[in-house]
Amino acid sequence: MASIQLRGLGQLREAYVPRGPVPATAEAVRSLVEWARERKIARLQVEPEAPPDFGGEMKAIGFTVIAPTQPAHTRIVKLMPPDQLLASFHHGRRYNIRAGLRRGVIVEEDVDAAELARQSTAVERRESINLPDRRYYESLLKLLPWCRTYVARHPQTNEALAAVLVARHAGRGYSLFAGRSGRHPELMANDLAWWAALKGCAEAGCRDFDLWGVPPPGAGRDHPWHGLGFFKSEFNGEEVAYAGAWEITLSGTGARLLGIEKSARRRVRKMVHNIS
Numbered sequence: 001m002a003s004i005q006l007r008g009l010g011q012l013r014e015a016y017v018p019r020g021p022v023p024a025t026a027e028a029v030r031s032l033v034e035w036a037r038e039r040k041i042a043r044l045q046v047e048p049e050a051p052p053d054f055g056g057e058m059k060a061i062g063f064t065v066i067a068p069t070q071p072a073h074t075r076i077v078k079l080m081p082p083d084q085l086l087a088s089f090h091h092g093r094r095y096n097i098r099a100g101l102r103r104g105v106i107v108e109e110d111v112d113a114a115e116l117a118r119q120s121t122a123v124e125r126r127e128s129i130n131l132p133d134r135r136y137y138e139s140l141l142k143l144l145p146w147c148r149t150y151v152a153r154h155p156q157t158n159e160a161l162a163a164v165l166v167a168r169h170a171g172r173g174y175s176l177f178a179g180r181s182g183r184h185p186e187l188m189a190n191d192l193a194w195w196a197a198l199k200g201c202a203e204a205g206c207r208d209f210d211l212w213g214v215p216p217p218g219a220g221r222d223h224p225w226h227g228l229g230f231f232k233s234e235f236n237g238e239e240v241a242y243a244g245a246w247e248i249t250l251s252g253t254g255a256r257l258l259g260i261e262k263s264a265r266r267r268v269r270k271m272v273h274n275i276s
Helices: 026-038 052-061 082-088 091-102 113-127 134-143 189-203 226-233 252-275
Strands: 005-009 012-017 043-046 064-066 073-078 106-110 147-153 160-169 172-180 208-210 238-241 245-249
Touching: 012 252, 026 043, 026 052, 043 252, 052 064, 052 245, 082 091, 082 189, 091 189, 106 189, 113 134, 113 147, 113 160, 113 172, 134 147, 134 160, 147 189, 160 189, 172 189, 189 208
Parallel strands: 012 043, 172 208
Antiparallel strands: 005 012, 043 245, 064 245, 073 208, 073 238, 106 147, 147 160, 160 172
């Protein structure tokens, strides 16, 4: 089984297969290529859930490497009863979580897309990055079989300080998006939001938790995810690398036209974002 996203104009289409159910075998990828040819799809992009050396198989089939959509590196935390889980974290993360608990930070499990969007907007301003809007978060919360927000709040004023969006599937928790206002750092609200998410998945019987995206091994302090990578490393967990994203062109003319259309759409989106 593969989750395939189709995009295009009329008969001119491309297909994208995100990392997920597709088996990481050469046979499965060849089946996807054949499926795409039969439907006259101009371009097929695949991100197999496989280790980096699977890239040799992709090259042999005719794929070329492209910039990934999904993170190519992550950390996966083995879940266990909460006391053992907390003890498995690095000292700094344990200290912050216990400090936040002592200071009375409140964490609510909900489906609060609006608050997640507000917290994400604060991150956008600080880091000069683009994150999805509220409608996207609402879609995830509505359509995924299990998806929740964990919002950490000030113990006296109830002001929201941090939020994490988590999904669960087949015994694994996934942190999909997160944000924090940056206010009242002494309360460790961000640590508490993440702790509530991990603890909730452990108590629900999940076997592990994918922190979803870290810098590659050996990345220096100049990497844009350096701070995020350090934060996630303190939850411990195993570093995992994937084969990345791969593309095969099945119609040269169609792929060129799709590239023009995609560039134009990207410019329009950037203009709208700058105006807003």
